[in-house]
Amino acid sequence: MRLVLLGAPGAGKGTQAKKLIEKYSIPQISTGDILRKAVADGTPLGKEAKSYMDKGELVPDSVVIGLVKDRLAQNDCKKGYILDGFPRNTSQALELDKVLSGINAPLDLALSVDVDREDLLRRLTGRRTCKGCGQMYNIYFSTPMKGKCDKCGGELYQRDDDKEETIKNRLNIYDAQTAPLIKYYSEKGILKSIDGSGNIDDIFNSICSIINSLK
Numbered sequence: 001m002r003l004v005l006l007g008a009p010g011a012g013k014g015t016q017a018k019k020l021i022e023k024y025s026i027p028q029i030s031t032g033d034i035l036r037k038a039v040a041d042g043t044p045l046g047k048e049a050k051s052y053m054d055k056g057e058l059v060p061d062s063v064v065i066g067l068v069k070d071r072l073a074q075n076d077c078k079k080g081y082i083l084d085g086f087p088r089n090t091s092q093a094l095e096l097d098k099v100l101s102g103i104n105a106p107l108d109l110a111l112s113v114d115v116d117r118e119d120l121l122r123r124l125t126g127r128r129t130c131k132g133c134g135q136m137y138n139i140y141f142s143t144p145m146k147g148k149c150d151k152c153g154g155e156l157y158q159r160d161d162d163k164e165e166t167i168k169n170r171l172n173i174y175d176a177q178t179a180p181l182i183k184y185y186s187e188k189g190i191l192k193s194i195d196g197s198g199n200i201d202d203i204f205n206s207i208c209s210i211i212n213s214l215k
């Protein structure tokens with residue numbers, strides 16, 4: 001199962017990807033997570049990426065495409081994967097297609113998770129992540145008990161790029177560069193869309209029905 005999750009920042013791609021990897025035992029490849037780790041580790045890649053990420057801009061294609069190619073070449077991707085946050089523009093999508101057709105392993109599905117703008121803003125400004133285990137919360141909808149992670153007791157933090165000004169920029173970039181991928185994958189005949197508002201488990205069940213109908 002080779003799946004791309006599409007959707008604006010805050011649509012819930014990461015949350016759903018975490019549930020999908022458990023159910024289908026395939027890895028999640030989140031370029032945002034890879035880049036955030038590089039920033040936290042202070043690697044040369046992280047130093048280069050940080051200035052773009054802090055402004056809510058896209059990290060250059062040459063950097064991100066290289067990361068994804070390396071990751072896809074690893075053994076655990078042989079039985080499939082979930083791409084979350086990649087591709088982010090048409091040139092990344094074209095490059096991905098090139099790599100995948102070279103190994104005769106095209107994408108099975110591009111799934112667009114659709115959420116209206118007002119909801120996205122509340123999800124992004126309210127988002128908190130556990131420093132320990134990566135579990136995500138939202139101070140408006142899924143308040144953690146006692147202000148710490150319910151799963152591991154870890155400290156919760158707000159992503160630097162979830163501040164209001166940066167969020168506006170990220171959404172503008174999504175509209176201009178990433179949203180056109182919906183048409184791109186639709187024309188390839190592999191696009192499905194789901195309503196990403198509402199209950200996390202209901203959305204997950206809708207996604208699983210789509211995936212199971214492909215088999």
Ligand code: AMP
Binds near residue numbers: 053
């Ligand atoms: P995300 O966690 O997917 O919202 O990504 C956070 C930030 O990482 C984005 O705002 C970009 O700065 C950077 N980023 C993540 N994925 C990509 C990508 N595919 N291409 C370029 N930049 C990316």
